[in-house]
Amino acid sequence: MSDETVTGTHRIELDEPKCVAAGQCVMVAPEVFDQRDEDGVAVVLDETPAAELLDDVREAVAVCPAAALRLVAL
Amino acid sequence: MSDAARDPAVRDVVVVGASAGGLATAEGLRRGGFTGRITLVGAEPHLPYDRPPLSKQVLAGEWEPDRLPLRPDADIEALNLDLRLGVTATGVDPRARTVALDTGEEVGYDALVAATGVSPRRLPGGGGHVLRDLEDALALRDRLRPGRRLAVVGAGFLGAEAAAVARGLGCEVTVVEPAPVPLAHAVGAQVGQVLTQAHRERGVDLRTGVGVTQVYDGGLELADGTTVEADDVLVAVGSVPNTGWLELGGLPVADGLVCDEYCAAAPGVYGVGDVARWDNPLFGTSMRIEHRTHAGEQGLAVARNLLNPDEPRPFAPVPYFWSDQYDMKIQAYGYLRGHDEVRIVEGDPAERRFLAAYRTGDRLVGVLAIGLPPRALRPWRRHIAAGATWYDAVGDPPAGETTEPREVVSDVAPA
Numbered sequence: 001m002s003d004e005t006v007t008g009t010h011r012i013e014l015d016e017p018k019c020v021a022a023g024q025c026v027m028v029a030p031e032v033f034d035q036r037d038e039d040g041v042a043v044v045l046d047e048t049p050a051a052e053l054l055d056d057v058r059e060a061v062a063v064c065p066a067a068a069l070r071l072v073a074l
Numbered sequence: 075m076s077d078a079a080r081d082p083a084v085r086d087v088v089v090v091g092a093s094a095g096g097l098a099t100a101e102g103l104r105r106g107g108f109t110g111r112i113t114l115v116g117a118e119p120h121l122p123y124d125r126p127p128l129s130k131q132v133l134a135g136e137w138e139p140d141r142l143p144l145r146p147d148a149d150i151e152a153l154n155l156d157l158r159l160g161v162t163a164t165g166v167d168p169r170a171r172t173v174a175l176d177t178g179e180e181v182g183y184d185a186l187v188a189a190t191g192v193s194p195r196r197l198p199g200g201g202g203h204v205l206r207d208l209e210d211a212l213a214l215r216d217r218l219r220p221g222r223r224l225a226v227v228g229a230g231f232l233g234a235e236a237a238a239v240a241r242g243l244g245c246e247v248t249v250v251e252p253a254p255v256p257l258a259h260a261v262g263a264q265v266g267q268v269l270t271q272a273h274r275e276r277g278v279d280l281r282t283g284v285g286v287t288q289v290y291d292g293g294l295e296l297a298d299g300t301t302v303e304a305d306d307v308l309v310a311v312g313s314v315p316n317t318g319w320l321e322l323g324g325l326p327v328a329d330g331l332v333c334d335e336y337c338a339a340a341p342g343v344y345g346v347g348d349v350a351r352w353d354n355p356l357f358g359t360s361m362r363i364e365h366r367t368h369a370g371e372q373g374l375a376v377a378r379n380l381l382n383p384d385e386p387r388p389f390a391p392v393p394y395f396w397s398d399q400y401d402m403k404i405q406a407y408g409y410l411r412g413h414d415e416v417r418i419v420e421g422d423p424a425e426r427r428f429l430a431a432y433r434t435g436d437r438l439v440g441v442l443a444i445g446l447p448p449r450a451l452r453p454w455r456r457h458i459a460a461g462a463t464w465y466d467a468v469g470d471p472p473a474g475e476t477t478e479p480r481e482v483v484s485d486v487a488p489a
Contacts, residue, residue: 018141020126020396021403023448024367027455037447040403062101062374065094065367067124067144 008048010071012057016041018068025064029056042068084184084380085110088173090163090319091189092116093125095347095369097144099187102377104153112155113181115173117190118207119160121150126366128211129235130398134242135215139208163190166323168340174319185380188320188331188339189346189373192313192364197227201289202307205232217306220244225294225304227286229256231397233310234269238399241276248279248302250286250294261406261442262416265430268423268444272400313364315349330362335388337376344376356390356461357409357439365395392459402426407455408440415464415472421446429454431468438467 012032021040025033032053034043049057054071061069087103089096092114100112116122123142131137150157158175165174172180194204203214214236218224224240226233229251240247253259257266273280285297293304317327325339326332330351333339337352345352347369351362368391375389397404413432420443421428427445431438431454441454457467464472 021405021448022367022394022396023452024394026448026452035448037449040405040448058105059374062098062105063367063370065126065370070146070149 008050008054008074010054010057010073011048012044012046013070013072014042014044015068015070018066020066020068022065025060025069028060028063029053032057033060048074084108086113086183087111087185087187087380088113088115088181088183089187089189090115090173091187091191091347091349092118092122092157092159093189093191093347093369094122094144094366095189095191095373096187097122098370098373099189099346099377100153100155100373102374103381106377106381108377108381110184112153113158113183114155115158115161115163115175115181117160117162120208121145121147121159123208124366125206128208129205129232130239132208132211133205133215133218133236133239135218139212142208163319164322165319166325166343168323168325168343171342183342185342185344187344187346187373187376187380188317188349189369190316190319190349192315192348194309195312195314197286197289197309197311199288202227202309204309205236206313214306214308218243218245221246222306223248223293223304224306224308225250225302226308226310227289227294228310228312229253229270229273229280229282230260230310230312231257231395233308234273234399235397236308236310237273237278238276241273241278242400246279247277248281248304249273250284250296250302251280251282252285252297254283256280256282259411261410262413262430262432264416264418264423265442268426268428269399269402269404272402272426276400313348315351315362317349332360335390336379336386337372337389338379338386344380346372346376352389354390354409355388356392356459359409361393361409361411363393365393367394392455394455402444404442404444405451406440406442407451408432408438408458409434410440410442413439417468417470419468420450431464433464433468433472436463436465436472438462438464 019041032046122144162176194206223246226249237247255263255266288295294302315330321327331345333345333352335353348364379386410432415433419431429443432440
């Protein structure tokens with residue numbers, strides 16, 4: 001991908017104060033999520049993930065124990 | 075999953091229990107392409123909401139109930155559910171494949187998912203607050219004011235979290251625990267002592283090794299004849315699975331709905347979350363897990379197996395829980411119960427910054443960490459998921475003797 005304006009069809013929303021640092025999202029979709037070292041709070045590496053990652057992201061949204069993630073269609 | 079593999083006979087799914095497990099099942103079914111009817115029955119009048127914050131942010135007055143819904147209304151609507159809230163299942167007929175509801179209705183199903191959770195155990199005679207649902211949390215929250223006296227019965231994770239919150243609000247807190255060391259049965263005596271010490275440092279009056287004989291209006295009467303005066307009492311002595319309606323239908327119940335490794339209890343009947351006991355092939359044992367993450371994972375697993383009965387997958391998760399107490403975040407992976415040995419493999423318990431590994435037989439079965447970054451735990455989780463031996467993971471032979479006494483105390487589960 002050479003054009004930085006190229007985006008996916010969906011955007012990930014993270015409600016950071018809700019995050020409980022369980023890291024379930026990182027386990028399911030390591031290309032898309034990470035955790036901060038200091039408190040384990042989730043970090044979205046790719047807010048508009050490519051289509052082939054969406055299944056994993058949906059799984060991450062589903063297993064998030066704090067309901068802190070949402071995948072919104074753009 | 076291919077369409078051909080789906081069971082065309084399944085058109086009607088009834089999910090009883092509208093909390094995290096029931097919701098995950100419904101979402102998993104729709105995500106798996108299921109277009110039939112999903113009836114979601116919930117005993118509480120609320121849309122699915124999050125429970126772990128009840129003993130944390132809600133009790134502390136930091137969050138109002140509007141922060142708790144697990145999904146926005148629009149997402150629930152998009153699932154196209156036949157939603158029955160404030161309705162309880164009273165029985166089931168597995169031969170006729172019908173569920174009886176307290177509305178007098180009988181609802182037919184091709185597949186039934188039991189996700190009815192647990193109820194708080196009470197002391198003989200009742201009395202005191204419990205903390206399981208939103209109303210419980212709001213009732214107790216409204217009582218916690220600076221200077222008020224709270225007595226907590228049970229120093230499990232729930233009681234410990236509530237005690238920590240109440241101290242933070244300026245209450246005088248007494249915790250009574252029948253075991254000599256709180257949580258020793260769950261996490262081992264050494265880790266239990268670390269947690270205990272944190273509460274004592276914060277001014278909690280912790281009385282261990284003594285039972286409670288009675289909850290009365292002004293406090294507690296203890297087995298040693300002493301009393302604890304309190305404005306409010308919280309009873310946090312574990313919970314019992316809501317299996318009465320399943321038992322009436324002749325389904326197998328033994329501390330939970332008894333399920334196989336595919337989470338099936340009978341043809342077309344599945345169990346999800348706190349209420350389900352199933353064979354976890356990763357640990358080679360039957361277990362019932364009351365953790366928040368587990369409910370979601372098992373709901374998704376059951377949805378998959380329900381839609382693909384010819385290719386069922388064993389449900390073999392590494393359980394995970396966390397608990398927040400004061401400035402400590404406690405995180406654990408695996409199945410720690412009944413362990414033979416605990417070893418500190420990183421950090422220093424005295425600093426409340428450490429990782430403890432748990433051995434059962436020759437296997438690494440779990441780890442628990444306080445104050446360590448997430449990436450410190452991840453390789454350990456991978457070891458547990460791979461079924462690693464203690465020797466391979468920890469690098470030392472097991473200790474010659476059991477270092478942790480096994481104690482039987484109240485069965486109190488964290489988030």
